[in-house]
Amino acid sequence: MKITVVGAGAVGASCAEYIAIKNFASEVVLVDIKENFAEGKSMDLMQTASLNSFDTKIIGSTNDYSQTAGSHVAVITSGIPRKPGMTRDELIGINAGIVKQVAQKLIDYSPDVIFVIVSNPMDTMTYLTYKSLGLQKNRIIGMGGALDSARFKYRLSEAMNCPSSDVSAMVIGGHSDKGMVTLTSFATRNSIPVTEFLSADRLEQVKQDTKIGGATLTAMLGTSAWYAPGAAVSALVHSIVCDQNKMFPCSVILEGEYGLSDLAIGVPVILGKNGVKKVVEIKLSDKEINQLKESAQGVLSTNNILKEMNLI
Numbered sequence: 001m002k003i004t005v006v007g008a009g010a011v012g013a014s015c016a017e018y019i020a021i022k023n024f025a026s027e028v029v030l031v032d033i034k035e036n037f038a039e040g041k042s043m044d045l046m047q048t049a050s051l052n053s054f055d056t057k058i059i060g061s062t063n064d065y066s067q068t069a070g071s072h073v074a075v076i077t078s079g080i081p082r083k084p085g086m087t088r089d090e091l092i093g094i095n096a097g098i099v100k101q102v103a104q105k106l107i108d109y110s111p112d113v114i115f116v117i118v119s120n121p122m123d124t125m126t127y128l129t130y131k132s133l134g135l136q137k138n139r140i141i142g143m144g145g146a147l148d149s150a151r152f153k154y155r156l157s158e159a160m161n162c163p164s165s166d167v168s169a170m171v172i173g174g175h176s177d178k179g180m181v182t183l184t185s186f187a188t189r190n191s192i193p194v195t196e197f198l199s200a201d202r203l204e205q206v207k208q209d210t211k212i213g214g215a216t217l218t219a220m221l222g223t224s225a226w227y228a229p230g231a232a233v234s235a236l237v238h239s240i241v242c243d244q245n246k247m248f249p250c251s252v253i254l255e256g257e258y259g260l261s262d263l264a265i266g267v268p269v270i271l272g273k274n275g276v277k278k279v280v281e282i283k284l285s286d287k288e289i290n291q292l293k294e295s296a297q298g299v300l301s302t303n304n305i306l307k308e309m310n311l312i
Contacts, residue, residue: 001025001241004068004110006102007077008032008041008060010223011118014230015075015237017045020056022234024242027057029068033078038062069109073237076129078102079119081224089305092121096311099125100132107133114275116236117142117251118229122175124302126251126264131312138276142251144175145266147232149249151213152182155206156189160197166190172249172266173295177215181291182207186282236271243273252276258289260296263303 003025005015009032016028030045032038038060045058061067068074079095099119106113117126117140126142133140148171157164168188173181184203187194194203209216217225239246250269254260257279258267268280284292306312 002027002029002068002071003237003241004029004031004071004074004106004113005077006031006074006106007079007119008034008038009077010226011229012075012077013041013045014226015077015118015233016042016058016230017048018230018234019237020045020049020054020058021052022238023054023056024238025056027059029059029061029071031061031063031065031068033063035062036060065105065109068106071106071110071113073116073240074106074110074113075116075118075233075237076102076106076125077118079125089309092124092302092305093309093311095119095121095125096128096306096309099128100311103129103133107135114139114240115141116233116240118233120175121302123179123251123264123266123299124306127253127299127303128306128312130253130264137253137255138274140253140264141236141269141271141275142175142264142266143229143233143236144251145171145173145249145268146236147229148175148180148210148213148266150228150232152187152206152210155209155213156187156194156198159202159206160189160194162189167194169194170249170268171210172268173292174265174299175251176298177211179295179298180211181288181295182210183284183288185285185288239271240273240275245270245272245277247271247280250276252279254279257281258284258292260293263296263299265292265296265299 030038042058042060119125122144153167251264270277
């Protein structure tokens with residue numbers, strides 16, 4: 001099974017590494033626009049194969065999408081971060097152009113490919129890919145909710161002083177500080193509600209720490225995080241390729257589910273060999289429903305920038 005990762009920066013390389021180490025793919029193709037960059041990253045990763053005991057072949061390509069032919073899943077991490085003096089609209093316009101071009105090239109060589117979108121603003125780039133390519137909605141998946149949920153579980157385990165493996169928790173909504181909806185009402189430690197272990201004040205702190213999780217790391221590292229995003233992508237790709245039917249919160253196209261339509265936003269879904277098998281509609285409280293709708297308005301506002309710029 002062939003997997004393509006577009007963008008050989010820290011996030012893309014981390015995606016390739018985690019996918020290879022899990023040993024479920026026969027080949028990973030790493031693509032980048034920078035001359036010899038993907039080739040160098042892939043060579044470095046391949047030199048860990050004997051040490052990490054994986055048989056996955058990793059190859060690099062400088063903008064040669066013929067190398068990606070026959071990919072089952074393609075991960076798009078490409079795009080630029082916001083630079084000083086750059087407006088939000090300018091950032092969206094540039095990244096939208098990159099994502100559209102990359103997605104079309106991938107489709108040209110792999111017409112049945114399933115997309116996992118990482119590029120930011122992720123919910124809007126997921127929607128853009130869907131609108132631009134006209135593919136079935138099950139084949140286009142935004143990674144954000146899986147990462148946000150992992151960060152929520154980390155903060156909960158930290159607060160309860162327990163292993164993350166004890167914790168089940170989920171974040172839905174938009175992949176942004178303001179858009180995240182942390183579902184504390186569903187969060188448990190070995191099936192026991194976390195409210196049995198944490199005070200309301202401590203739980204509120206956990207929620208806030210989760211929402212600024214990405215910004216916190218960016219401030220500490222001077223750049224966006226890469227280990228957790230790479231691990232989140234590899235978990236989604238693993239479930240798709242191996243038809244595991246695992247449930248993750250992902251940004252997907254909604255057509256009436258949760259009372260929302262014509263946007264991509266994070267909700268729980270079942271992932272298998274054809275991508276999204278099912279959108280899982282859980283019973284939310286009135287407060288959670290309102291938070292999700294408010295988050296959706298933020299996503300729609302960003303999507304409208306694409307329409308105003310005639311990008312969709």
